[in-house]
Amino acid sequence: MTYIDHVTLEVADTDAAHTFYETAFGPDIPVRLQSSEAATSGFRGFTLSLIVSQPANVNALFDAAVEAGATELKPASKSLWGYGGVVQAPDGTIWQIASSSKKDSGPPSRQVDEVVLLLGVEDVSASKKFYVDHGLTVAKGFGSKYVEFDGASTPVKLALYKRRGLAKVAGVSPEGSGSHRLVIGSDVEPFTDPDGFAWAKVTDPATER
Template identity: 40%
Template sequence: MTLSPDIITVGVPDVAAARAFYASAFATTADNDRDTALDLHGSGRLALQQIDELAAACGAEPATSGFRGCVLSSIVQRPAEVRALLAAATAGGATVVKPARKEFFGEFAAVHRAPDGALWKLAAASKKDTGPVPAVPRPIETAVFLGVARPKASKVFYEALGMAADHDYGDKFVDFAVSAGACRLGLLPRRALAGDAGVDGQGEGFSALALTHTAGSREEVDTLLAEADSAGGRVTAPAVPTDGGGYVGRFTDPDGHHWRVTARV
């Protein structure tokens, strides 16, 4: 039993518009015309849901203001691909928060705010444009970074749910090993996360974000919910069967970030 962020769900004001933006920005498509989940080239999936519906499912009020306490990230191979992704995003209506450039510690990155309000950091795995640059940049990894009170304490919580730390810098930064086809999860102090994204750290209300783990069985769903509860999280919706043949429950981590755990019955 290992928790993994298989799907990132973003609450948006207009699902059709958001779907068109992300499909264009990441040069990807949904599985079918009715599916709003986009395959991020094997580095996880991005789902889109009306923000008030997502808030209701999470047991939260939909109102939000300022920094939401989370940053999404797309990691590509080269700096030129960061520039290309940023250009595609801005052409689709995104706003540049930090232009593409080499950061203080040598990272080449950019940050934009999508039309739905989500912050995206685009980063290059290498510092130089070595080798040919693909016409359509594809992320080698997708990450979600959560702002927390203390990364060390949050690390203990996620380890109780089976996750293994990959990089551990104490209360500065922690991230976890990536499962195949899933997204990376990272933890930073909320103010530091906002600073890295280039925005003011003040904000309150719903994060407009939920992470989904797809479990292998109904029993695994129940186990993960029980572990989350005993480790300091809160079960916000006990697991129940759904009309579509699924089995779904929800919890929040100690900092209030929302998770959905699901399995086919």
């Protein structure tokens, strides 16, 4: 199974981004930072999701992110599927913070249970085939709208969503151009997918994390 060790976010100011993520989400999320001045505008075609166990944890992370300088895109609230909200980090990365539970079962914490990278793609079926050919295993899918790959033993799970649908979920316009400002670190040889998302090989994930 293809192993995603971390994602690298390309940012204009690494020191400021490091301070934000350390303050908002803590030191353990599988995110690295790299300086970049690559041109980018609008929606970058992806979101990152922090999955937690209860609404109180959503609120704790959401509030910490906003206090650290994030912009609220969607306030944390209940929905049919659970509870969650969306923020945009000062570097431009969009974060969904969510729980499938609608009720609290304990005191609030900022414990993150899963990190999910959602790529907004033009053709879910074609991208699904591309990724299966590159060693990923489909865990579940909903036709041509959404695909989730098996990530039971990987720090970052991967899912595919229609680009316009993902932008709608994030609360932003789907329009955007330029660099994704994202590199996916894994145990496979480097490649770039049909939508321009770049993958880089991590030689020894166990020691580089």
